[in-house]
Amino acid sequence: MSDAPSGREASFQVLTTGYTGSTGPGVAATVSCVADGDLRIVFDPGMVDDPKSITGPLAELGLTPEDITDVVLSHHHPDNTLNAALFTRARIHDHKAVYTGHTWTTRDAEGYEFTPSIRLLFTPGHSHEDLTMLVGTPDGVVALAGDLWWRADGPADDPVSPDRDQLRASRERVLAVADLVVPGHGAPFIPDDQTPR
Incomplete structure (x- = not known):
């Protein structure tokens, strides 16, 4: 059975393209927005040069932080999570639970479906808590993969991976x-035979 979502109704937009020290002046996360029906999901609202790097592109989509229904954190490193508090009305999702206000519901990320077009996979490797959000769009399946890849070229040997x-x-x-x-800190890429495994 395929991990791919069964639906192809969602849309996605990169809000800001991230970088690492080797490709930019510091570290910034790639932050994305996914929409399907009434859901508006921000993925990895981490470190950026200014919160307006997230809220500005959202405004161009006609959205405010209050319009965001859900935030998904690929893992708990600060460079991927730092701006989650911008979204005060959103449910926060990680590898083991959904957090709302001062409560949480324990649930495994593996196979969790927001809609038939949006699902989570538990994909540890960069850390023990990584997840990937698969988004079925009319153009194909988009994998918001956090730091499984920092950018298109890897790194092939992730220096912080606890388990290669x-x-x-x-x-x-x-x-x-x-x-x-x-990826977590670069532009979207079409995988090919050169993509680090």
């Missing part, structure tokens, strides 16, 4: 279904 074999297995799992990958 687990990282490889998660990358292969995502590549089996993704037409487009959105």
Whole structure:
């Protein structure tokens, strides 16, 4: 059975393209927005040069932070999570729970479906808590992969990975279904034979 979402109704937009020290002046997360029906989901609202790097592109989509229904955190490193508090009305999702206000509901990220077009996979490797959000769009499956890849070229050997074999297995799992990958700190890329495994 494929991990790909069964639906192809969602849309996605990169709000800001991230970078790492080797490609920019510091570190910034790639922040994305996904929409399907009434859901407006921000993925990895982490470190950016200014919160307006997130709220400005949202405004261009006709959205305010209060319009965001959900925030998904690929993992708990600050460079991927730092601006989650911008979205005061949103449910926050991580690898093990959904957090709302001062309560949470424990649930496994693996296979969690927001809609038939949006689902989560548990994809550890960069950390023990990584998840990937798969988005079925009319143009194919987009994998918002957090730091499984920092950018299109990897790094091939992630220097912070606690388990290289687990990282490889998660990358292969995502590549089996993704037409487009959105990495944690770079521009979206179409995977090919040169994509680090």
